[in-house]
Amino acid sequence: MKSFSSLSAMVLIPLLGLPLACVPIPPQNLAEVKTNPLPVPAIQKPLSPRSVSSQPQQPSPQTEPPLPPKQVTQPIPSSSPSVAPKKPLASFLELIVPESLAMGETAQLVARVKDATGQLMDAKDYELEWTSSQPTGIGVDAAGRATGKINYGFSDIYVHVVGTTLVTHKIISLVGGSSGGGGGGAAAPPPPPPPVALAPGTPVLTSLSATADFNGSTLTLTGTDFDATAANNTVKFGNTAATVTAATATSLTVTVPAGLSGAQPVTVTVNGKTSAASNFEIKPDITTLSAANGVGGDTLTITGTGYDAGTAANNKVKFGNTQATVTAATATTLTITVPSDAPSGVQNVSVQVGHQTSGIAAFSIKPVITSLSASAGIVGSSLTITGSGFDATPANNTVKFGTITATVTTATPTSLTLAVPANASGLVNVTNTVGGQTNTGTNNFAVRPNILSMSGVTGKVGSSVTLTGTGFDALPANNIVMFGLARGLVTAATGGSLTVNVPNAAGGSQNVTVQVGTQTSNFTIYTIIPEITALNSTAGSSAGKLNLVRREVLTISGTGFDLVTLANNTVKFGGTPVAAFGFSGQDIKVLIPVGLTTGDLPMTVEVFGQTSNSITATVPVVGINLTGGYK
Structure with missing residues (x-):
């Protein structure tokens, strides 16, 4: 050199x-x-x-x-x-x-x-x-x-x-x-x-390799006047001593102690001399949830580290943006109540302690139906479902009536408004599926049948009539169609139409209703016209016409008669009315009056203002006994 x-x-x-x-x-x-x-x-x-x-x-x-x-x-x-x-x-x-x-x-x-x-x-x-x-x-x-x-x-x-x-x-x-x-x-x-x-000299702590981390993480402290022998350095997080795993005169490697939360002042002590503190914050961590899904109001336990065990309220738990109530806390567990207004579907659960927020854990909020605004209604009517765990976006909620899906028109986390879907029938369970979760409760809603129109308003017994409407059952036998007090025979059925034969009900106007399950529809009017199918008497007939013998009993067969109240059936011989006086099965009986005019007479039966077809009978000449004597 x-x-x-x-x-x-x-x-x-x-x-x-x-x-x-x-x-x-x-x-x-x-x-x-x-x-x-x-x-x-x-x-x-x-x-x-x-x-x-x-x-x-x-x-x-x-x-x-x-x-x-x-x-x-x-x-x-x-x-x-x-x-x-x-x-x-x-x-x-x-x-x-x-x-x-x-x-x-x-x-x-x-x-x-x-x-x-x-x-x-x-x-x-x-x-x-x-x-x-x-x-x-x-x-x-x-x-x-x-x-x-x-x-x-x-x-x-x-x-x-x-x-x-x-x-x-x-x-x-x-x-x-x-x-x-x-x-x-x-x-x-x-x-x-x-x-x-x-x-x-007095150790000087100039920097930390991180300002925040989890319990158990490795942290490097940089400074001066540290002892190169790890055991000769005392590093504390607040009042808790950390384990020093490696040391030089200018750096220390330590493990963040377990059981801490929030802000912790970090100090280094060497030979009885302590450095000024550097701030370090413990990050909370979520390791497990006691359940992967649940409903609002459920109790959930969060397991992890970095929680504030002293004051439960210092631990802020959120489901998405909705804060939950923490009811109990330790350094490693939090007991919370799932918020009832948390959005439906998969929610990111996080824990915040001080300025630090944990990572997220997935939790699925299951929808819950607590009530329906009505227990029954017709197709197309508005229905409000109240509960929790619904999605505020209507399209994200799937509501079914049996297998039929309804259209949700408005939605909040606690209510859904929808129209009762077409083709829904009978008692149905309303379910709501959000984020892959379906409510488990049973909330029955009865779809009430509704008659919108009828193919005819008048007709004879046995005529075929088609009813159009909603809420009918596709199985014919499950639809009860009444004409007054008489049940019609349903020959074909869909959710929106019924084909039925007019029963043998009293003539005149009858209220037609449809019953499905326990629900009965509105009514419509159908007018039954009585019909005479046969006349029977002991006098026999001549030239194809029944002979009417005065004071004899005439049996009239037909349909549309009032089989409950005799007085409602009026038999007319020409222009002469005669009240029926008895029944015989589906027939009515009448006494042929004495004052009938000789010759052919048109006979009819009138029920509730409706007049049957006319049959011509013959009144023989007075004094001639058609059976061999005079009358």
Whole structure:
């Protein structure tokens, strides 16, 4: 290596928490300098150091002057005399450099401070800054020593005492060399005393590898004045000690303790000295849910870490954007009530403690039907379903009447409005499917049949009539069609139409209704016309006409007669009305009056204003007994 005598450097070396450079400082110039305590780790001993000269050496671009014979000190003028010191400072600041150095090489600069008697001072009593007009390659090695490139052409090193106004003072020229070096063969000055290890200072925690993480995660603490033996460092999160798994003088690797939540001040203690705290927040974590799905009002247990065990309300649990009520809490479990107004389908469950929010866990809200606005109704009528777990978007709710899907027109998380679907019939279970979940309750709704029209409004018994409407059963036998008190025979059926034969009901206007299950439709009017199908008497007939014998009983067969109230059936012989006096099965009986006119007479039966077909009968001549005597 090339020796030098005029070699100098301009270096900026922040020494907060590092080994300090060494330059003599007279005590009378430091009496009024304010200082701040700063920890400094043990000094690394340089290889074959040279000491510094007492007078600045003038650089020469042509020659290298000889090395100085000894180390001396030079005063530093005070730049801030008005600032009171914390306590008296050192007398000497010594700067040590390698014995020889070539231009452009990196020198390890080691600093140490002595008092007037030459004893090393406690690092907590001083704090220094270095400054340079042209720093080059400044850095700090793994041992905490300041390094920088030393180049020819710069002759001065400056020092500034922290706590004063930033005014730099030229201290001394940096020189170095080795035996046999140039510069006139001057002898090298004796080396300074070997560095003495300083007592460890207060640890400084400068940064954390993360500001928030889960219990059990690995965290790296960066700073100074840590102990390289892991067990000699006490790291606490609040009042809880963490396990230190690896350590150097400037970094610690720890495991975040279990059972913590919220904000935790992190501190490092070494040899009874504790650093200032750095804030760290525990992230809550969800590992399991006690159920994958449920309904509003269910109790759910969340298992994980990072929960606030002291106050349940400090744990904010949300289903999507809907907050749940936390009823109990430990550091690893939360007991909550599933909110009844939570949206339906799959919801992201999260836990927030302080400023930190956990990851999400999926929970499916099942819809629940609590009531229907009506227990029965016709197709097309409006129905409101009340419950929970519905989706606020109508199309996201599937409501079925049996196998028939209804159209939801409006929706909230607690109610659905829809129209009773066509082709729904009988008692049906209204179900709601949202997000793959279906309610399990049974809510029966009876679809009431509704008659909209009839193919005819009048007719004889036995006529075929088609009813059009809604809510009919596709199975003919499940539809009961009544004409008054008589049931018609349904021969064909769909959900919207019925074909029925008019029963033998009393003539006149009859209320036609359809019953499906327990529900009966509205009614419509159908007029039944009575019909005479046969006349029977003991007088026989002549020329195809029945002979009417006065005072004899005439039996009239037909349909549409009132078989309940005789008085409602009126038999007319020509223009002479005669009331029926008895029944015989489906027939009515009447006594042929005495005063009938001889000859042919049209006979009819009138029921509730409706007149039957006419049949002609013959009244024989008075006195002739058609059976052999006179009447």
